[in-house]
Amino acid sequence: MQETYEPQVLEREAQDFWETRRSFQVTEDPSKRKFYCLSMFPYPSGKLHMGHVRNYTIGDVLTRYYRMRGYNVLQPMGWDAFGLPAENAAMANKVPPAKWTYSNIATMKSQLQSLGFALDWHRELATCKPEYYKWNQWLFTRLFKKGLAYKKTGTVNWDPVDQTVLANEQVIEGRGWRTGALVEKREIPMYFFRITHYAEDLLAALDDLPGWPEQVKLMQKNWIGKSEGVRIGFPYELDGRKQVLWVFTTRADTLMGATFMAVAAEHPIAEAAAKRDPKVRAFVEECKKGAVIEAELAQIEKKGVATGIFVTNPLSGEKLPVWVGNYVLMGYGEGAVMGVPGHDERDFAFALEYRLPIKQVIEHGVSIAARQQSWTKEDYAYYEFDDKQWKPWYEEKEQGVCVNSGKYDGLTYQAAVDAIAADLKQKGLGEKQVQWRLRDWGISRQRYWGCPIPVIHCPACGDVAVPDKDLPVVLPEHLVPDGAGNPLNKLPEFVNTKCPECGRAAKRETDTMDTFVDSSWYFARFCCPGQDNAMVDERAQYWMAVDQYIGGIEHAILHLLYSRFFQRVMRDEGLIPEIAEPFANLLTQGMVLAESYYTDASGRREWVNPAQVTVERDAKGKILAAKRTADGVPVIYDGIGTMSKSKNNGVDPQALIDKYGADTARFYTMFASPPTNTLEWSDESVEGSYRFLRRVWDFGCKFSRAKCAPSMDREIRYAIHAELRKANDDIERQKFNTVASACMKILNAVEGLPEWDETSREGLSILIRLLSPIAPHITHHLWRELGYGEDVMQAAWPEPDPAALEQDEIELVVQVNGVKRGTVRVPKSADQRALEAIVKSLEFVKRQIGEKIIKRIVIVPGRLINVVV
């Protein structure tokens, strides 16, 4: 056996062994339980980053674990290959996105292979290949015919200089990233998927996903946002015509407290008012400037302008002014809201700004009179004095009683809503309604590097879906975008075509699909390699649903929701008839972070990669100072954050693999942090992981030459089996960091034996198997070299021996008044009375009790005894 641990050599050999035997290629096998383990496929951005290493190691640990547990495990890999970065790289390097993408795929594939992942490469796919995206197009045409894909206008960011649509990411502080021009909103025709058709199902089915983290389900639930309320009509007259302004509210009980209405700038009332009033026109124009990014919209200062139009409260007959508000979104509900400043924070702020009246119509135990007594200044009529601070006077709690509301006075929330909805219905001015926050999914992108939307625009027949026989609509791969619009528009041989229905000259759609479409069904395609006549086939029914899906928490909403939608669409098309949910279990991994450092010498920050920094520490290990290793220039520590190009704090996995080998990279990423936490990078800890693997190798080496005594060490054996029992629990709980630490503890125990015996032999075989999913190469060799078997992957997963875990005596913690005072060894069979007697006789207990009287004795079986005095 090789004396020194040389990971590069060992890993190459192990990978050749698996390759030759096609160890990871799987087919449907009804005799075994299947396990479909999937990690989110990567965008081929250049080379692997640490997030990938972490993600795919988690998947690989599970894959190898379930294989050893006897499952038929599928773990495929592919490429989410369409997207914006390829166009940016193309512009920068004057290289077609296709060429850049395929070259990145080649690099990253070889990196994945060097990490020794148990991937079935014969299923590899790339979403930019026609044989894949053909089925995006095929499914689109099905949905188009059903009305589940349809055309309407949508709002985009428009760069007026480049005359192009910008992604949100390309808008920086309201300006185009390349031109610096102020971005405008623009309405253009787009295709949408009617995801709202499935809103109820997507929401309800969350309850049937026990394998998903609660936090993700909650985020999805809030995103879908079902709310039950009342649609209310406010009649008005405009240019002599009777009309109704509709709003939706969950707080119909506050209708009598409405003092104004606010509509979006795009609302018909706003447009009508803009025609007559230049002030309104100016404001509406103002609102149309800026980007469409919602996070920014939500934080802008709430502004408005009165339209001069009044509507009538349908129940009280009160006249209410209509305002245009920049905080009202046309895309939500009716594009209009009723303003109830007494009971809504946002309306309150708006009313305060524009001196609109505020009415209290809900009371929560405190009478208005009592409230008003605390008001001391006329100026603060809109505030109440509370806790030495002036606080806004509004209350949002739903449980309240109506006041100042005429016939509804005294009604509680639900009773008031019911009564008001009934009265509105009678007048034809409202009824109860369910409202969703979820909006339909706009999939059109005015970009080149994506899947062409298979539609032909015919002057006579309108928008016609491309017939099946003409699919795929192939994207030409030779174009280089220039940042000013989609180059497909300038390619007549792509654009000019014939109408499939009437045969006359027609234009092809040049928009491509949102790349989220590509990634919404790839998991099903992996099940069906080589299938060229269908999107998926019956093999998908065997493999689906994905048993374990692993990916970043940043995908908690959009990607997962779109995939759930697509699975339903595929089900309803009869493709995978029995499965509604694509992912039975979900693990959301945390991000990989690193320290960052910069120098300030030149007056502007120059970011120095942590690998080039030497840190000085005090005796405790606290950071005192840091300098650039090369030239000793002092650097400033900027804290910890995501690895990024801009802060030059990325750690290249390749450098790590070259230096320590894949097993160290894998072991470190598992050991450093539980999978769902963020992982803070530390070079020193990597060193520690390497040291551990080398210790394992060295021990194996020595052991292979040693003679073993036939004896067993009962205590050490107990320790090993107890650790194994815990590790097996932990691997099921997906806490791989403690599994890694169990491996270390078992090595410590085995090394601690006074002489090598059968305990060592057994302990080492447990260690190798337990470690093998995390560090498969080193364990592959050790298993063979030490004569345990030919292939550790074929070995049975280790189980603790119940006989080894039996104990006659156990140690209990003894507390007095909840504070630990000592421990005591007692026979396992001791009953409550015996325990109480033992505890009372303990010296340190007597000393604590002194003269006091024992009130009770709490016994937690097998753990502790608490004497309460």
Added chain:
RNA sequence: GCCGGAAUGGCGGAACCGGUAGACGCAGCGGACUCAAAAUCCGCCGGUGGCGACACCAUGAGAGUUCGAGUCUCUCUUCCGGCACCA
């Protein structure tokens, strides 16, 4: 702004159900080996007081529930993810 998370020694983390706070590792300190260094091995390692046995303090801050709280409840602070065209 809205939705969702997180916070434990110098650092990463452990403590699964409310029951010994700090497992395992990193860094640091002391020692062995060595001409020396590296590697390796042994010991120490939250804070304060004490020769010591031991006592007290301590899980972002503040309150509460409990025999007992890192864990449950409420309020707050800071940081992170998402917000529909980055993927």
